[in-house]
Amino acid sequence: MNDKNTTPVRPLSRRKLLLAAGATGTMALAGCAGRTDDQTGSPDEDDSNPGDEQPRGHRSPALERWVDEVPRPATQEPTGTKDGQPYYEIEMRESQQKLHRDLPETTVWGYEGSFPGPTIEAEQGEPIYVRWTNNLPDEHLFPVDTTVHGDIIPYDIEGVRTVTHLHGGNVEAASDGKARGWFTRDFAETGPDFEKKDYYYANDQPPATLWYHDHALGITRLNVYAGLSGFYLLRNDHERSLGLPDGEYEIPLVLQDRKFTDDGAMYYPDGPVESESPDPSIVPQFYGDVSTVNGKAWPRLSVEPRLYRFRLLNGANSRYYRLALLEYDEQSGETGAAGPEFVQIGTDGGLLPSPVELDGRLELGSAQRADVLVDFSEYAGETLLVHNDAPAMYRGQSRAEADDVEPLPEIMLIDVEEGEQTETNVPETLTRVPELSLEAVDTERYLPLLRSSDEYGRPLFLLGSEGNQSGHRLTDPATETPTVGDTELWSIPNLTGMSHPIHLHLVHFQVLGRQSVGYDPGDEIDPDSLRPPKQFERGWSDVVSVDPGEVVHILVHFGEYEGLFTDQTGEYMWHCHMIEHEDHDMMRPLDVRSTSEEGSDD
Known part of the structure; x- marks a missing residue:
């Protein structure tokens, strides 16, 4: 393999780092109630971690269960066309919604005023445009902590910041919905990464269950909790030919x-x-x-x-x-x-x-x-x-x-329901999923998940690299700078005491396998020695769970691959998708370079 991501100074090995990190809680590679045999780590008491306090106690009122039918989200229709393609205007607004028979109506923030928002149904290979409009109130529904990224977020501006990310979308950087691409009502204020009002989704990727949600820096957890998310279903004729339930x-x-x-x-x-x-x-x-x-x-x-x-x-x-x-x-x-x-x-x-x-x-x-x-x-x-x-x-x-x-x-x-049983037919084959190859890897990256504390003693989860095994902050220069057309091996060790779902924008990847945290950067990987992907994570993924005490190896190709996906360059994100972690610095830029920029890392 060719390694384009070398560093001039060899950092501490993972084994030495473990010995040095006990005081910060990285040794809490612990299990929990409900463990199963495939879980790694061993039970271990750890009461010394600072900032482990849970949210201030509150209990919901007692609600009778099973009294309401599951609603089905509405399907959003285009409002017109742009450049000959379907054009949607989808409004974020406050509304009242009945969430349980015995509760008064609840104030929610929803796309088109609905929690969850309406489902967008798109066709593979047929682009659409979406203008996400912000008509939310000036004050947030929930308490806003202005110390989170307070040096780069203008908390004193009027209005609530939002930006919509199409999660799982293989999209251009300008339409990715990056955390600093936020805007307020009527686009009166915009973030430093804001580029355009009308997002362009090419839909040139396999049919899949995608979703859209807010991604505004520092308040994603609050905006999504308020209701700002919805489904985006991408379809094609091959899928329809399978005779799946519809x-x-x-x-x-x-x-x-x-x-x-x-x-x-x-x-x-x-x-x-x-x-x-x-x-x-x-x-x-x-x-x-x-x-x-x-x-x-x-x-x-x-x-x-x-x-x-x-x-x-x-x-x-x-x-x-x-x-x-x-x-x-x-x-x-x-x-x-x-x-x-x-x-x-x-x-x-x-x-x-x-x-x-x-x-x-x-x-x-x-x-x-x-x-x-x-x-x-x-x-x-x-x-x-x-x-x-x-x-x-x-x-x-x-x-x-x-x-x-x-x-x-x-x-x-x-x-x-009672009634006559309907004959079922599950197709034996569904589609072709080309496999990414370890032999084709151009670059290897060692990207540890780390735990620290912020200036207030609160838990701070960070993403590291081989060159910085203490963890990077969001605003540090990009260290993940792949070249379009390359295949990379990302080895992600979890040195914290809990599982993290790690999400990459733009790309889908394949899980190669797992092993214990004894793995060091530069160690030769024997695929036959790895624990294979779990049954439910084979195929293309954009989120992978990394459990404490383990390293997950994923294969990532940037750009078109055997007729799937598209070549895109520019700045994207990768982060933990526990949204409180994402808001509080467990997020990093992912800067996809063109071949002409190759080797231009800072």
């Missing part, structure tokens, strides 16, 4: 957690518990105590005894989900035997080569998607529970967890 039998489902006050307002904490932090203050993570699906609290879904297609999205700020369907006695509230299996047909980046019947639970980190089939034909008249066994602090631990971090085992109910 129409009313294809249902997008976004899973999120929320907290509420007695008057129906969504609650977001104004700081950690018993902390010397600023008031208000960002919190390390957020975990709600109420499950919402498509914006409805603890709902139920009625289905026929037949095959369905679910487009699942983890839209939560921090929470992981590990999902299974269980038989459920609604009267007693007890679960029974396993229900129908999830058959996965697609991941973040589109269809898998063939369907995969999962032999365990389906794991979704924040922002991950799963395209699944579920056959209800043998469950006529039964009730099933969508059950989650992921602890809140996923594959990690915190001293305050027992009191203030909420597990969320019950997600929604599914009622299978």
